[in-house]
Amino acid sequence: MGISLGLVGLGMFGGAFADMFMSHPNVDRIALCDREVDRMDVFANKDIWQNKFNRKDMYESLDDILQTDLDAIVLITQPWLHAEQAVKTMEAGKHVYSAVPIVSIPDGDEILDWCDKVVETSRRTGLRYMLGETSYYRANAMFCRRKAADGLFGNFVYAEGEYFHDVDHPYCNLRGVAESRMASKAGQEWLEYKKKYDQRGILTGPMHYPTHSTCGPVSVMNAHAKKVTCYGYKNQTNDPFSSDVSFSNETALFEMSNGATIRILEFRECGGHIGNEEETFRIVGTKGTYTDNKWMCNFRDAAPEDVAARKALAQRYENQSLTDEDMRDPLPEEVAKAFGEACAHQRDAEGDFTPTGHGGSHPYLVHEFVDAIVNNRQPAINAWEACRYMAMGVMAHKSALKDGERLDVPDWGDAPE
Numbered sequence: 001m002g003i004s005l006g007l008v009g010l011g012m013f014g015g016a017f018a019d020m021f022m023s024h025p026n027v028d029r030i031a032l033c034d035r036e037v038d039r040m041d042v043f044a045n046k047d048i049w050q051n052k053f054n055r056k057d058m059y060e061s062l063d064d065i066l067q068t069d070l071d072a073i074v075l076i077t078q079p080w081l082h083a084e085q086a087v088k089t090m091e092a093g094k095h096v097y098s099a100v101p102i103v104s105i106p107d108g109d110e111i112l113d114w115c116d117k118v119v120e121t122s123r124r125t126g127l128r129y130m131l132g133e134t135s136y137y138r139a140n141a142m143f144c145r146r147k148a149a150d151g152l153f154g155n156f157v158y159a160e161g162e163y164f165h166d167v168d169h170p171y172c173n174l175r176g177v178a179e180s181r182m183a184s185k186a187g188q189e190w191l192e193y194k195k196k197y198d199q200r201g202i203l204t205g206p207m208h209y210p211t212h213s214t215c216g217p218v219s220v221m222n223a224h225a226k227k228v229t230c231y232g233y234k235n236q237t238n239d240p241f242s243s244d245v246s247f248s249n250e251t252a253l254f255e256m257s258n259g260a261t262i263r264i265l266e267f268r269e270c271g272g273h274i275g276n277e278e279e280t281f282r283i284v285g286t287k288g289t290y291t292d293n294k295w296m297c298n299f300r301d302a303a304p305e306d307v308a309a310r311k312a313l314a315q316r317y318e319n320q321s322l323t324d325e326d327m328r329d330p331l332p333e334e335v336a337k338a339f340g341e342a343c344a345h346q347r348d349a350e351g352d353f354t355p356t357g358h359g360g361s362h363p364y365l366v367h368e369f370v371d372a373i374v375n376n377r378q379p380a381i382n383a384w385e386a387c388r389y390m391a392m393g394v395m396a397h398k399s400a401l402k403d404g405e406r407l408d409v410p411d412w413g414d415a416p417e
Contacts, residue, residue, distance in 0.1 A: 002028035003071040003373050006094075008062055008085075010039040011184075013099065014076030016357060018043050020366040021074060022052055023342035025334050026374045031057035033065040035185055048342055066092040072373050073097070076132075078186040079104035079209075080193065083114035086129060090121045095128040097369045100211050102131060102386055106197040106204040106244070108394040112410065115387040119412045122383040130369045130379035131386035134358035135215040135279065137365055143327030144220040144283060144290050152297055153285030156258055159217035161281040162265035163206075164273035167241050167248075174268065175241055203246040205232060205400065206266035210393025211386075213264050216281035218388055219380075223258040225392045225409040232400035235269060242269070252396035254409070264396065279359075293327075295320045328360060335367050377417070384415040 005027050007018055011034075022030045022043070030052045032040040040058050043049055059065040062085055065073065072095040075085050083103035089096040103114045122129045135141060147153055167174040181187045207230065218224070232247030242248050248269035254262040275282075276292045283290050288297035296319055331339070331353075339346065340353030346363075348354045355363050372379035388411060395409045 002026040004029035005072045006031035006065045006070045007074045008033040009076040010034045019342040023338045024370045025338050026370050033059040087117050087121045090125050090127045095373050097130045099132050101209050102390045106202045111394050119383045129383040131381045132365050133211045133215045133381050134361040135212050137361035138359035139324035139327040141216045142329045148220050152288045154287030156221050156260040156285050158284040159262045161213035161217045163212040164267045164270050164278040166270050205245050205247045205397045206268050207250045207393035207397040211389045212279050214389040214392045223256045224388045224411045225254040227255040228395050229404045229406045230396035230399040231404050293322050378415045382415045384412050387412050
């Protein structure tokens with residue numbers, strides 16, 4: 001038996017997930033919620049939706065949809081609303097999937113308070129919270145978690161995570177994103193809400209949205225940050241886009257609970273990027289290393305006299321160049337089939353489903369949340385895991401404001417079963 005699920009927020013990003021949530025084999029009933037009815041109509045009028053959707057399940061407010069008997073809610077709304085809406089959803093007795101980040105506001109202490117509330121509410125209610133962090137299901141993250149599970153990294157030594165996204169990026173211009181967001185009703189409400197931070201002189205920074213860069217290495221190492229020191233780069237051109245931020249770029253170094261060190265970069269003013277990708281990570285271990293779609297392993301544990309075994313291992317693994325298809329985990333066959341039937345734009349020339357969206361992560365996020373609720377287990381990116389990613393950025397920004405002072409990073413422990 002499947003679950004019932006409501007989608008809240010059907011703008012450009014929320015709309016990209018709607019067909020997949022609807023078509024998942026373990027979703028029996030789907031509901032829609034958006035302030036703008038025409039956004040709901042786009043999906044309500046689709047033939048493929050009619051077996052799981054009734055127009056009575058259309059709502060114009062979160063309060064209204066929370067009064068239903070739905071099992072779970074997917075929140076893809078304005079980022080400053082995420083945490084408050086997630087807590088409210090769990091208090092209403094429903095599991096919740098939240099778009100990233102946990103919350104986006106200028107006050108780091110307030111962000112940490114919301115992290116506390118999200119963890120405490122999930123623990124107290126027993127309801128599941130999942131953060132939709134796309135980097136968790138990029139192909140390289142899936143590959144490296146498999147290698148780590150097999151012990152092939154050995155002991156972790158060092159990692160790098162980075163997100164290079166210039167404000168004038170040709171494919172995702174942040175000025176345009178902000179303009180579009182502020183044109184909505186919720187965007188106008190944010191401008192009014194934001195005045196309380198402006199009056200206190202509180203400025204944000206790119207480390208307040210750190211999850212694209214912290215998620216990969218943290219999820220592979222299965223460790224948490226203990227200490228951080230961070231430095232910021234201030235815009236020097238009087239760009240109006242940087243008027244609300246202390247720094248346009250921030251560089252942090254973390255001491256991890258497993259003894260490793262992680263370097264994290266969050267840059268919004270950069271003419272290009274280092275390495276092969278704008279959003280990626282690299283990990284060094286005593287046995288194996290992953291970098292830029294390449295796996296290297298020295299296999300020190302092979303017995304010195306076992307030359308044939310050593311050569312066989314080296315031939316198979318050392319300096320192995322990989323594609324996303326090599327690294328990506330397969331989706332369950334029935335899930336991929338359902339997604340392919342509902343999402344024509346994600347089929348290849350042979351008609352097979354091909355994951356797309358932020359490195360092919362979108363269908364994996366959908367499946368992980370639905371499967372976790374159906375099987376009553378913690379999702380991979382649960383409240384405890386999500387807060388680890390977020391706290392790293394909050395404390396890094398605090399360190400940068402204090403000229404690199406070394407600060408403790410809070411942790412909420414591991415998620416209960």
